[in-house]
Amino acid sequence: MLTREQIRVAREEALTALAGAGVVVRPDEAANLEVSDFGLGDLANTGLQILVYVNTERVCAKELVLRPGQTCPEHMHVGEGTEPGKEETFRCRTGEVWLYVDGEPTPSPRATPARPEHFTVWHEIVLRPGDQHTIMPGTRHWFQAGPEGAIVTEFSTRSTDERDVFTDPEIRRITVVADP
Amino acid sequence: MLTREQIRVAREEALTALAGAGVVVRPDEAANLEVSDFGLGDLANTGLQILVYVNTERVCAKELVLRPGQTCPEHMHVGEGTEPGKEETFRCRTGEVWLYVDGEPTPSPRATPARPEHFTVWHEIVLRPGDQHTIMPGTRHWFQAGPEGAIVTEFSTRSTDERDVFTDPEIRRITVVADP
Numbered sequence: 001m002l003t004r005e006q007i008r009v010a011r012e013e014a015l016t017a018l019a020g021a022g023v024v025v026r027p028d029e030a031a032n033l034e035v036s037d038f039g040l041g042d043l044a045n046t047g048l049q050i051l052v053y054v055n056t057e058r059v060c061a062k063e064l065v066l067r068p069g070q071t072c073p074e075h076m077h078v079g080e081g082t083e084p085g086k087e088e089t090f091r092c093r094t095g096e097v098w099l100y101v102d103g104e105p106t107p108s109p110r111a112t113p114a115r116p117e118h119f120t121v122w123h124e125i126v127l128r129p130g131d132q133h134t135i136m137p138g139t140r141h142w143f144q145a146g147p148e149g150a151i152v153t154e155f156s157t158r159s160t161d162e163r164d165v166f167t168d169p170e171i172r173r174i175t176v177v178a179d180p
Numbered sequence: 181m182l183t184r185e186q187i188r189v190a191r192e193e194a195l196t197a198l199a200g201a202g203v204v205v206r207p208d209e210a211a212n213l214e215v216s217d218f219g220l221g222d223l224a225n226t227g228l229q230i231l232v233y234v235n236t237e238r239v240c241a242k243e244l245v246l247r248p249g250q251t252c253p254e255h256m257h258v259g260e261g262t263e264p265g266k267e268e269t270f271r272c273r274t275g276e277v278w279l280y281v282d283g284e285p286t287p288s289p290r291a292t293p294a295r296p297e298h299f300t301v302w303h304e305i306v307l308r309p310g311d312q313h314t315i316m317p318g319t320r321h322w323f324q325a326g327p328e329g330a331i332v333t334e335f336s337t338r339s340t341d342e343r344d345v346f347t348d349p350e351i352r353r354i355t356v357v358a359d360p
Contacts, residue, residue, distance in 0.1 A: 022202025024273065024309035054269045054314065054335055061241065061269070061335035089234045089241070093204065129204035134234065155234055155241035155335060 001176045002037050010035040014049035014065040021094045021151050023063060025051060038073055039172030045114040048072050052159075060159040064090075064152040066097065066145035071113045074100075074120065074142035074167040077135075080160075085137030088156035092127035095150030099125040099133055099143040111144035118168035127152070140167070182217050183358045190215040194229035194245040201274045201331050203243060205231060218253055219352030225294040228252050232339075240339040244270075244332040246277065246325035251293045254280075254300065254322035254347040257315075257340075265317030268336035272307035275330030279305040279313055279323040291324035298348035307332070320347070 002010075011033045018025055025033075034050040037043045049065040064072070077086035090099060098111045103123030110126070113119050121140045125133050135141050143152075161173045182190075191213045198205055205213075214230040217223040229245040244252070257266035270279060278291045283303030290306070293299050301320045305313050315321050323332075341353045 022273075026310040029310070053271060053312065056267065056269075056314065058267050058337050059239070059269065059335055061333075087236065087238050089236075089239065091233060093202075130206040130209070132233065134236065153241075155239055157238050 001039070001041050001178045002035060002043060003178045004180075006043060007035045007177065010043060010047070010049055013067065014051070017065050017094070017149060017151060018051065018063060023051075023151075034175070036173070036175050038166070039176065040115075040170060042114060044070065046071050046073055055159050057158055060086075060154075060156045062154045062156075062159070063093070064154055066095075066150045066152070068145060068147050068149045070149070071111070071144040072142055073113070073115075073171055074118065074140055075164045075171075076140045077137050078163060078165055079137060080163065086157050086159060087134065087136055088154050089132055089134040090127065090143070091132035091153045091155070092129050093151040093153050094129055095148040096146035097127045097143050097150040097152055098146065099127055099141065101125065101133075101135065101141045102139055110146070113142070113144060115168060120167055181219070181221050181356045181358045182215060182223060184360075186223060187215045187357065190223060190227070190229055193247065194231070197245050197274070197329060197331055198231065198243060203231075203331075214355070216353070216355050218346070219356065220295075220350060222294060224250065226251050226253055235339050237338055240266075240334075240336045242334045242336075242339070243273070244334055246275075246330045246332070248325060248327050248329045250329070251291070251324040252322055253293070253295075253351055254298065254320055255344045255351075256320045257317050258343060258345055259317060260343065266337050266339060267314065267316055268334050269312055269314040270307065270323070271312035271333045271335070272309050273331040273333050274309055275328040276326035277307045277323050277330040277332055278326065279307055279321065281305065281313075281315065281321045282319055290326070293322070293324060295348060300347055
């Protein structure tokens, strides 16, 4: 749960970061920039600021803006019926992001998530500006921004956030505003 | 048909434009940046410089870099079997781009393509930085950069350039190098 003031501040920070990266954001997009605390009420540690460019039946593209050390918690995208689930490519635009996926656990991972008991995949991929990685449906993953924060562009199939499966049972993907 | 020197110069120009827009391009991407003259041998007027970020079975993303006045000629994306054809969203990142689609012809269109006899749709959409437009499969379209050139980010389903249907019968989508 977030207050309107928390959302306002997080939006301002994200818009400043996007402007610094040369991303032009229209006023209507700025006013609707999504701030998600994943229901944990601890936005500084667990959360994302999201500019959705497009989300049609087949194509989605977003900028994910992360504060320093902010984590997008572990989840995966599952299919429904004949639809195979979301496929996404993360491309680091600014800063550094530490992405974790299924695979051999990295011995000394850089990321230190809050609530580490709800993180089960620890194969680390370091993304710096220009680096990218594609996540196929059904692959557990999570990521944390480095000390400068990060902007990650996401190219994907349709986003159906409400169908995402999170490892942490307390997570709620849709942000609740405390004082709507 | 293009010479290696023409390709080198066009690549350098495109990389300079991308750097100016804050887009980080890896060395391996820079070395492979696509230059297409659409087979007409008149790159200054008809052509594109293309940075492909990703192109999987389901998702594609690119930066399209255009010189001042350069035109991507009229074409459409058709399906094959159960696949409905490419859907694409163009988002203007820098400069100005004039996009033409099916619909009511615009009385005094801004664009002046070479070989205008091969352009049949004239409904104009002006895209400035932050503006975007989605083209559904089977929609004829073309675009020309304004006087400053333009960078357009394309978010789409899989790219199958060889299946594109161009209005101009002389166009060949795959670039031939004169001195390979």
